[in-house]
Amino acid sequence: MDTLNLLLDGFTSALTLENLLYAAIGVLLGTFVGVLPGIGPAMALALLLPVTYGLDATQALIMFAGIYYGGMYGGSTTSILLNTPGESASVMTAIEGNKMAKKGRAAQALATAAIGSFIAGTVGTLLVAFFTPSIATWAVEIGAPSYFAIMLLSMVLVSSVLGASRLRGYIGLAIGLTIGLIGLDASTAQARLTGGSLQLADGIDIVVVAVGVFAIGEALWTAAHLRRKPIDVIPVGRPFMGRDDWSRSWAPWLRGTALGFPFGALPAGGAETPTFLSYITERKLAGRRRGGSEFGEGAIEGVAGPEAANNASAAGMFVPLLALGLPVTATASILLAAMQKYGIVPGPTLMTDQPDLIWTLLASLLIGNTLLLVINLPLAPMWAKLLRIQRPQLYAGILFFACLGAYSVGQSSFDLLLLLLFGGLGFAIRRFGIPVLPLILGVILGPLMEVKMREALDLSNGEVSGLFNEPLAIFVYVLVVLVVVAPPLIARFRPPALLEQHDQEVS
Amino acid sequence: MNETRATTGETRIDKAQYGLAAVLAIVGIYTIIDARGLNVGFGDPIGPRVFPYVIGTAMLVLAVLLAVATARGDRPQAEAGEDIDLTTPPDWLTVGKLVAILVLNILLVNILGWPITGALLFAGCAWSLGSRTLVRDLLVGAVLAVASWYFFYVALGVPLPPGILDGIL
Numbered sequence: 001m002d003t004l005n006l007l008l009d010g011f012t013s014a015l016t017l018e019n020l021l022y023a024a025i026g027v028l029l030g031t032f033v034g035v036l037p038g039i040g041p042a043m044a045l046a047l048l049l050p051v052t053y054g055l056d057a058t059q060a061l062i063m064f065a066g067i068y069y070g071g072m073y074g075g076s077t078t079s080i081l082l083n084t085p086g087e088s089a090s091v092m093t094a095i096e097g098n099k100m101a102k103k104g105r106a107a108q109a110l111a112t113a114a115i116g117s118f119i120a121g122t123v124g125t126l127l128v129a130f131f132t133p134s135i136a137t138w139a140v141e142i143g144a145p146s147y148f149a150i151m152l153l154s155m156v157l158v159s160s161v162l163g164a165s166r167l168r169g170y171i172g173l174a175i176g177l178t179i180g181l182i183g184l185d186a187s188t189a190q191a192r193l194t195g196g197s198l199q200l201a202d203g204i205d206i207v208v209v210a211v212g213v214f215a216i217g218e219a220l221w222t223a224a225h226l227r228r229k230p231i232d233v234i235p236v237g238r239p240f241m242g243r244d245d246w247s248r249s250w251a252p253w254l255r256g257t258a259l260g261f262p263f264g265a266l267p268a269g270g271a272e273t274p275t276f277l278s279y280i281t282e283r284k285l286a287g288r289r290r291g292g293s294e295f296g297e298g299a300i301e302g303v304a305g306p307e308a309a310n311n312a313s314a315a316g317m318f319v320p321l322l323a324l325g326l327p328v329t330a331t332a333s334i335l336l337a338a339m340q341k342y343g344i345v346p347g348p349t350l351m352t353d354q355p356d357l358i359w360t361l362l363a364s365l366l367i368g369n370t371l372l373l374v375i376n377l378p379l380a381p382m383w384a385k386l387l388r389i390q391r392p393q394l395y396a397g398i399l400f401f402a403c404l405g406a407y408s409v410g411q412s413s414f415d416l417l418l419l420l421l422f423g424g425l426g427f428a429i430r431r432f433g434i435p436v437l438p439l440i441l442g443v444i445l446g447p448l449m450e451v452k453m454r455e456a457l458d459l460s461n462g463e464v465s466g467l468f469n470e471p472l473a474i475f476v477y478v479l480v481v482l483v484v485v486a487p488p489l490i491a492r493f494r495p496p497a498l499l500e501q502h503d504q505e506v507s
Numbered sequence: 508m509n510e511t512r513a514t515t516g517e518t519r520i521d522k523a524q525y526g527l528a529a530v531l532a533i534v535g536i537y538t539i540i541d542a543r544g545l546n547v548g549f550g551d552p553i554g555p556r557v558f559p560y561v562i563g564t565a566m567l568v569l570a571v572l573l574a575v576a577t578a579r580g581d582r583p584q585a586e587a588g589e590d591i592d593l594t595t596p597p598d599w600l601t602v603g604k605l606v607a608i609l610v611l612n613i614l615l616v617n618i619l620g621w622p623i624t625g626a627l628l629f630a631g632c633a634w635s636l637g638s639r640t641l642v643r644d645l646l647v648g649a650v651l652a653v654a655s656w657y658f659f660y661v662a663l664g665v666p667l668p669p670g671i672l673d674g675i676l
Binding site: 174 | 527531541552555559569602610635652655
C-alpha cells in the first residue's frame with residue numbers, strides 16, 4: 001500500500017486549483033492540436049512545448065500530461081470522422097470507426113473511443129505507478145554495459161519491427177544518430193560535425209529537429225500533394241452509448257488494455273502492434289457471437305479494443321521512460337527532451353532523487369485523463385467542426401506555430417534556418433518512405449548511448465570485452481541478434497497484410 | 508519526378524533513390540573524415556572517434572544496400588495522410604513558394620521583428636497554398652503574430668525581439 005500512499009501524496013500536490021487549470025488548458029490545447037489533420041501526439045507535444053517555458057517543472061509536467069492525452073484523443077477523433085487515419089496507431093480505429101460514422105453511429109464511436117481511452121489510460125497509469133518503483137530499484141544495479149545493450153535493443157527493435165521496410169528503418173536510425181553527433185563531444189569538448197560553425201557547437205535542440213521533421217516536413221509534403229477535392233467530414237452530435245453499446249464495449253476495453261500496456265512498456269515502441277492484435281482478437285471473438293459479426297460494417301468492438309490498446313500502450317511507455325530513462329516512442333523522446341529542459345534526468349535515480357515529481361506526474365496523468373473525458377465528451381461536436389478548417393489556413397497556421405516555437409527557443413534566426421533544413425529532411429524521408437520514429441530516437445538516444453559505451457570501455461581500459469562483462473548485457477545481445485537474424489518471426493506480429501488491405505479500400 | 512506516383516503498378520526503378528543513396532554515402536564518409544580530425548587524449552582508451560566511426564561506417568553500408576535494393580526494383584512507399592493525394596504528381600511550385608516565404612522570414616525576422624514577419628508568414632503561406640482571401644489572411648496573421656508576441660512576453664517571460672515596432676508594442 002506504500003505505492004498508494006505515495007500516489008495520494010502526488011494527488012495532494014497536483015490537485016491545487018492552479019494546477020487543475022494547467023491540466024485543463026493542456027487537455028484543451030492538446031485535443032485542439034491533435035484533432036487538426038496531419039498532427040499526431042508527438043507533433044502536438046513538440047509544437048506546444050514552448051507554451052510551458054514560463055512554468056515551473058511541476059506545472060509544466062502537469063500540462064504535458066494534459067497535452068499528451070489530449071493529443072492522443074484528438075487523433076482518434078480525426079480518424080473516426082475522416083476517412084483516412086493520420087498516424088499508424090489510429091489505423092485500426094479508423095477501419096471500423098469510420099464505417100460506424102458513415103452508418104450514423106459517429107456519436108457512439110466517439111463515446112466508446114473516449115471512455116475506452118479513459119479506462120485504458122487510468123489502468124495503464126496505475127500499473128506504471130506500481131511497476132516503475134520496483135523496476136527503478138532494480139535498474140540502479142544495471143551497469144553501463146547492460147544499459148548500452150538495452151539501448152541497442154530498443155533501437156534495433158524500433159527500426160526493424162515497425163514500418164514496411166527494415167532497410168529504411170535502419171537508414172532513419174543512422175540519420176538520427178548522425179544528427180545526434182553534431183556538437184561538442186561530451187568528455188573532450190571537441191567539436192564534431194559542426195563544419196567549424198560556433199552556432200552548431202551546442203548541438204541541435206531536439207525541439208528544432210522534431211518540429212522541423214514533423215511539422216515543417218508534414219506541411220511541405222502535404223503542400224506537394226494537397227488533396228484538391230473537399231474531404232468528407234461526418235457531422236456528429238453529443239457522444240453517447242446505448243445499453244447494447246456498453247455491453248459490447250466493456251470487454252474489448254479491458255482486453256485492449258491488457259494487450260496495449262505490455263507492448264508499450266517493452267522497448268518495442270509504438271502502439272501499432274497492440275492495436276492490430278486487439279483488432280484481430282475482437283474480430284475473431286465477434287465471429288463467435290450469436291447473430292453474427294458486425295465487423296466490416298462498423299462494429300463497436302473494433303473501435304473499443306484498439307482505442308484502449310492505443311492508450312494503454314501510451315501509458316506503458318512511461319515505465320521505460322521513468323525507470324530507465326529510455327524513450328521508446330517519438331512522443332516519449334519529446335517528453336524526455338522536455339524534462340531535460342527542466343533539469344530532470346529520467347532514469348533509475350530519478351525515483352530516489354525527486355520522488356515528489358514522479359508521483360505528481362503520475363497523479364496529473366490520472367487527472368488529465370479524467371478531465372479529458374469530462375471536457376471532451378460535450379465538446380466533440382466542436383472538435384468535429386475543426387476538421388472543416390480551410391486547408392491553406394490550416395497549414396499556414398502549422399508553419400506559423402512551428403516557426404514561432406523554434407524561434408522562441410533561442411530567439412535566433414539560425415534556429416529558423418535549421419528548422420527549414422530539417423523540414424527539407426522531413427520532406428525527403430516522407431518521399432522515400434523512411435520512418436520518422438527511428439530517426440527521432442537516434443537523435444535522442446545516440447548521445448546517451450555513447451556516454452554508456454565510453455563508461456563501459458573506460459572501465460575495461462578499452463578492451464571490447466568491457467561491453468560484454470555483465471550477464472544481463474549478454475542476454476540482451478542475444479535478443480538483439482535474434483531480432484536481426486530472425487525477422488520472419490517478427491514479421492508475423494506485424495500487420496502488413498491488413499494495412500495493405502485497408503490502403504486498398506481507402507484508395 | 509513522375510516515379511512518385513504510387514498507383515502505377517509497373518516495377519520501374521526509382522532513380523531518385525540512387526540520389527538518396529549517394530547523399531547518405533557522402534554523409535557517412537564525411538562523418539568518418541570529420542572524426543579522424545579529433546584528438547584522443549592521453550589515458551582515454553576510447554576517445555571521441557569510435558562512435559562516429561561506427562555510425563559513419565553503418566551509414567556507408569546502408570547507402571550501398573539501398574543502391575543495391577533500388578537496382579533490384581525496390582520502391583519506397585511514400586507517406587499517406589488525411590490531406591494527401593498521392594495519385595497526382597508533386598506540386599513543386601507550391602513547395603517552392605512556401606520555402607521562399609520561410610527563407611524570407613529567416614532573413615527579415617531580426618530586422619522587422621516577429622509581430623510583422625509572423626503576420627507575413629501566415630498570410631504568405633496561406634496564399635501559396637491556394638487561399639485567395641489575402642486581406643483576411645493578413646488580418647488573421649497580424650492578430651496571431653501580435654497576440655503570440657504578447658503571450659510570450661507577458662505570460663512566459665520570453666521577450667521575442669520586437670524589431671522596428673520597438674517601443675510601440
